[in-house]
Structure formats: C-alpha cells, structure tokens
Amino acid sequence: MNLATRWIFPLLLGMSLLWGATLAHAAQMIATATEGAHLRSGPSTRYKVQWELSRGFPLQVIGNKSGWYKVRDFEGDTGWIARSVTNRQAHHVAKVEGLNIRSGPGTSYRVLAKARYGEILRTLGRQGNWVKVKLGKVTGWTSKRYLWGW
Known part of the structure; x- marks a missing residue:
C-alpha cells in the first residue's frame, strides 16, 4: 500500500464529507411556527430579545446549540431562536x-x-x-x- 492509498485518499474523502455536511447545514431553512417568536442575542431565554418575528418568517440556519438555532434573516441579521417555535413550512x-x-x-x-x-x-x-x-x-x-x- 502506498502513501496515497493509506493516508491521502481517506483524508480527502473525509474532507469532502465534512464539506458536504457543512454546505447542507448552511442551506437549511426554517420558519417561525408562532406569531411573535423571539429572536435573541444568544441561545437561551436569558439573552436579550432582538426582534419579535411574525408567523412564517423564513430563516437560514447557520448553527445550533442545545435546542436553539443560530439564524440569519433576509437582510443578513443574525440571532438565536428556540427550535420549539420553528418548523420547516416553506x-x-x-x-x-x-x-x-x-x-x-x-x-x-x-x-x-x-x-x-x-x-x-x-x-x-x-x-x-x-x-x-x-x-x-x-x-x-x-x-x-x-x-x-x-
């Protein structure tokens, strides 16, 4: 077995799988499931409410932590929203x-x-x-x- 077979190909495969997972995650969209859902400055109710969003407001998921999504809106603003007040209705x-x-x-x-x-x-x-x-x-x-x- 040469170096390419033992190390480089598996490394490239792992990197491509990681890249694909990152792209899939970056493109994930959600919407608010309730009227007046709070977009916060951090991933818990202890953080300040930045905005109240209308039902159906689409958001792009850019991260998540302990039942919270870090999201971006259509103007590029970011914040955190509880997963429980979202859905995947387009x-x-x-x-x-x-x-x-x-x-x-x-x-x-x-x-x-x-x-x-x-x-x-x-x-x-x-x-x-x-x-x-x-x-x-x-x-x-x-x-x-x-x-x-x-």
Missing part, C-alpha cells in the same frame, strides 16, 4: 417594495396583488424561475429573483 420574504403577485408564472399574466418589502409569503410551488405563493387570501405567482427563502 415561506419567502419579498425583497422589493411593490412585488407583483400574478395570476400565472410569467410577466404576461395580470397582477392580482402587490407585496410590500419584508412581507411574508407562503410558498406553494415552483415552476422554473417562478414561485407560487399565498399572500393573505390571494394565491398567485411571483419571480423567484425578488424573493428570499425557500
């Missing part, structure tokens, strides 16, 4: 003011409603670069490039 946030919600997946479809910057949209499906969303009582389509979430 949502998006409007990244622009006046986001058009259309009757179909394309710009030729009529506008049914407009979302405000930061407004939460329930994700219902996808078709190419279009996302089917629910905003209040309106169900329609919007361009993926103006959204953040999953």
